[in-house]
Every structure is written in C-alpha cells, then in structure tokens.
Amino acid sequence: VTTEERILADIEQNSEAWENLLVLADDIGMRVAGSLGEIQARDFLLETFHRYGLDEVRLEPFEHMAWEPRKERLVIASEGEREIACRCSALSQSTPSEGVEGELVFLERCDAEELEVRFAEVKGRIIVAPYSPFARQLKTPLAARYDAMALLEYRNYAGQLQPARTCAFQSYGDLPVASISFEDAEYLKRLQQRRGSVRLRLNLDSHVERKESWNIVGELTGTEKPNEYLMIGGHYDSWHVGPGAIDNASGVVAVLEAARALAAQRQQLKRTARFVCFGVEESGLVGAWAYTRDHADELDDTLLMVNN
Ligand SMILES: [Zn+2]
Known part of the structure; x- marks a missing residue:
C-alpha cells in the first residue's frame, strides 16, 4: 500500500470535512472581517490545528480597515x-x-x-x-x-x-x-x-475602523529539509450577506482535512508542510499580503502554494 493510498483511504473513512463545514457555515455563519463570527472562526481553526497535532500552531496578527x-x-x-x-x-x-x-x-x-x-x-x-x-x-x-x-x-x-x-x-x-x-x-x-x-x-x-485580524498557521515539520515549505491555504473570512459556505468555508475545510490526513503520515514528509487560514481576503487580500511581508525571507524556500 502506497502512502497516497493510505491518505485516500483515511480521508474516505475518517474525513471531518463535513462536520467542520457545518461548524463554520451553520454554527458560526457570517465571518466578515471585524465581526464576532470572524473571532469564533479564528478560535475554532486554532483549536482544530492543535487537535490535529500540528507543530508551531500560532496566530499571526496584522492590522486592517474593518x-x-x-x-x-x-x-x-x-x-x-x-x-x-x-x-x-x-x-x-x-x-x-x-x-x-x-x-x-x-x-x-x-x-x-x-x-x-x-x-x-x-x-x-x-x-x-x-x-x-x-x-x-x-x-x-x-x-x-x-x-x-x-x-x-x-x-x-x-x-x-x-x-x-x-x-x-x-x-x-x-x-x-x-x-x-x-x-x-x-x-x-x-x-x-x-x-x-x-x-x-x-x-x-x-x-x-482599524482592527486586528489574524492568519492562523500550523505546520508539519519536514524530516529532511525542515526549512523548505509546501503550503496549503485558504481564507476564512466571508462577506456580510451570508454564511460564506462556498466562499470560503469549503476551501478552509479542505485545508483542515489536508492537515488532518497528512499529520497521520508526517514521517513521510521530507519538507515542512505549512497550513495557513488567511484572514481578511474579501476586502483586498490583506491577510495574504501580511503573510508575504512577515515571511519575506522564506518565500524563496517556499516551493509550492495550493490555494483553496
Ligand atoms: Zn473568497
């Protein structure tokens, strides 16, 4: 059985994508930057990264115009x-x-x-x-x-x-x-x-008004080249007009599911897998720009970014 087959079988049997989507879209709902929903989503994502056993789980704050x-x-x-x-x-x-x-x-x-x-x-x-x-x-x-x-x-x-x-x-x-x-x-x-x-x-x-928002970051440290990064990300804020189930809770649960499934195969990861839930995408990619500023010295060592 290859690693890929093990990952696919794990996702087929143990996926939490649907349950995570229900939390983000039904329980929390609207997550416009600066709202209570945004903070609830932040806390849920942080806790989920911890629960999946990621390394270096953290909030990376930045300012924006809420x-x-x-x-x-x-x-x-x-x-x-x-x-x-x-x-x-x-x-x-x-x-x-x-x-x-x-x-x-x-x-x-x-x-x-x-x-x-x-x-x-x-x-x-x-x-x-x-x-x-x-x-x-x-x-x-x-x-x-x-x-x-x-x-x-x-x-x-x-x-x-x-x-x-x-x-x-x-x-x-x-x-x-x-x-x-x-x-x-x-x-x-x-x-x-x-x-x-x-x-x-x-x-x-x-x-x-100016407020603080956060990118939520977690990692699976690579076994051979920990300073080279493969990224998987998606934004967790929504518009104010609805629960943002497709845009972009669906993308965020794909990030979470990748984190959960890859964590079980972490000994196979030669490079560091970094998972990022970005804040404040809708009003101008603010969280993504903040990430590139904060991680400017790592961009050359970032080999792949899958944006969900
Ligand atoms: Zn979007």
Whole structure:
C-alpha cells in the first residue's frame, strides 16, 4: 500500500470535512472581517490545528480597515420614495446623513473610454453600471474623477442577489458605492425609458475602523529539509450577506482535512508542510499580503502554494 493510498483511504473513512463545514457555515455563519463570527472562526481553526497535532500552531496578527455597513438605503425619489434593495460596497464612502440625490445615468462599462465620451452626462449624477466586465475596483476612482455623485453596480444575471464587493482595495472608496440586483436595474431602465428621467437618493453609513485580524498557521515539520515549505491555504473570512459556505468555508475545510490526513503520515514528509487560514481576503487580500511581508525571507524556500 502506497502512502497516497493510505491518505485516500483515511480521508474516505475518517474525513471531518463535513462536520467542520457545518461548524463554520451553520454554527458560526457570517465571518466578515471585524465581526464576532470572524473571532469564533479564528478560535475554532486554532483549536482544530492543535487537535490535529500540528507543530508551531500560532496566530499571526496584522492590522486592517474593518468595515461595517450601518445603513444601506436606496429610494427612487421621483416614484414616491419607492425603496429598492441595495448593498453598500466594502470600504465605500458614506453619504451625508440625509443621503445624496441625483438623476441616474446608465453606463455600459464605466471605463475610461466610455467616461471620456459621456462625461457631461455623468457629472453630478448617480451612475448605474454592470458589475462586470470592467474591473470592479477601477470603476470607483474613475467615476469619482468624472465627478459622479455615486455609483450603483448591478448584477449581470437574473436570479441572484445584489453583488457584494470591495470598491477600492486597501484604501477608502472615492465616492459612495452600492450594488443592486439585475431585476431592479431592468426596472430602472424601464422607468427611465417611460419617464425620461429618474431621480434616486442613496443613503449609506459605511463605518470603517482599524482592527486586528489574524492568519492562523500550523505546520508539519519536514524530516529532511525542515526549512523548505509546501503550503496549503485558504481564507476564512466571508462577506456580510451570508454564511460564506462556498466562499470560503469549503476551501478552509479542505485545508483542515489536508492537515488532518497528512499529520497521520508526517514521517513521510521530507519538507515542512505549512497550513495557513488567511484572514481578511474579501476586502483586498490583506491577510495574504501580511503573510508575504512577515515571511519575506522564506518565500524563496517556499516551493509550492495550493490555494483553496
Ligand atoms: Zn473568497
């Protein structure tokens, strides 16, 4: 029986992946960076690394801008204050407490080329543009540069919620940004065609404060080359809109399961296997960047990174 066959048989018979997923997604649920769920997940992962017998189990702290949407409200002012569901984008600017009100303008991409042509329509207005294809974190500074009042992104496909996203990586957004569903964008398009102009009012309280987060690290020390590393990682934070079962509890339980199964075969590991559950991925890969800073002198000796 080869080592690989032993590992596969162990996983088939003894996998804890499903139970770990239930803890992260059902019991803890939402794990947005800066929340109580994030701390509960951190403690669970730390304890699980200990329970699986990893070496050097530790928290590696770093700072980040923890973001919390405290108010998210969008109304069609010109339709009797009719409300439309919206989601504040991570690290968005807040509006003044009374909100910002302006006429909407639909753009196809909200990229530099289009804004250059349509700058006169954009100034002082609320841009409504699709979530893709134009890179999400680039729309925000461009819309701000052309003096838009706010930016609303809509889902490109029917049957899904308002997309959650970060409007500016590792900095504050340059203007208020929120997202709406595909269906509500279609409704706004119909209204604009029938009424000629549509006025929206957006009210966002996007609270940001510096907080500490953590990468959770554990290892199986190599028997021959302990200073060479093979890494397996995944991020454990989620968005605020749900339990993040797929994104990324599923990836984290794969990291845990690899740790559990490889720990049973640790005498076979010539190099050090390092397992990392990264914090604060969603608002800009903050934990991953912190890792590369903290481990700069080991990167040349890191031969492989499997990201789940
Ligand atoms: Zn993710």
